[in-house]
Amino acid sequence: MLIEIDARGLACPKPVINTKKELDKIENGSVVVTVDNSIAKENILKLAKSSNCETKIIKEEENLIIIEVKKGEGSVVQVKEESELENKCIYISSDKMGSGNDELGEVLIKGFIYTLTEAKPYPKYIVFVNSGVKLTAQNKATIENLKILEEGGVEIVSCGTCLDYYGLKDTLEVGTVTNMYNIVDIMKNTSQTITV
Template identity: 70%
Template sequence: MYIEVDARGLACPKPVINTKKELDNIEQGIVIVTVDNDVAKQNILKLSNSLNCESRVIKEEKDLISIEIKKGENVIIEEKKQEELEDKCIFISSNKMGNGNDELGEVLMRGFIYTLTESKPYPKSILLVNSGVKLSTENHDTTQNFKILEEAGVEILSCGTCLDYYGLKESLKVGSVTNMYTIVDIMKNSSQTISI
């Protein structure tokens, strides 16, 4: 079976949702997805990987990126080794912890991220939204500690819409860009979501 999905011009997370719908409708076959930006491309590739499908970029020009996804057909995906991870996600919606003094809030957040590196088992995922994306872009201390967690297998995911809003898409220093579909999916499927 061969299906084409034209997701150009669609706002996040529609390219991912439309692609997943087509993949869910087939047992095996090829889905060709066309998007018009790098964030959508990365999100489609991550979706494919999460569904144990094989994917590759077959065409990449300005405002036109085509991705081939193969479902079924003896696809073997090498799983990333993850040691000592709990089935939990941490949802961080600010670069500050608590309400009150902003400077104190930033100090507390840096301390929290550092303490995570010293507290095993680690969570499977850390989701960064709103000004929380500044922790994976602007803050040297937190980006270095996130790198320690990432090397241990923790997914560090920053909201693409939020990065765009703050003008930080090109400043991501650790982890990867994600979309609202993936954020919701991870939160729903984790045994526990801890909101900071």
């Protein structure tokens, strides 16, 4: 079986996620991916290596890289189907990811939340505090992906004090309003809290 993907022009992490999705569908065969940058190429090669898949660079020019990822016996890309949520909490305290350039931070948080929709099992909770609440009330791109997570069973909660501070309580578009007592309770009763 041969599957072809044209991932040119797609922002990170979509090329690698699309590749993984296609590899997950087959037991044996090849996925041929076309990308237009070295970062996408390296991410696909890392995915293949971690999955014991063979790779071959078919073509490599300035803005055109074609990679074959061959899945066969011994490959471990197939992920077990998980319907349950992991007893984990993702704690998001900013509408940007990392420090340094704010524009880059906005791109990164958007990519992070999108990637969560593609990484199962989902966490049980996503908690938003401080300017992180803007992601549940103002940012259309993150709201769309958070709704996917919510439909998958993730409990999305935003700090009421924070929503009030930013004047967003009446514009919350996904999840529910909560308080600090509940946030502490969530963090105490999950096996792991991952702070972003």
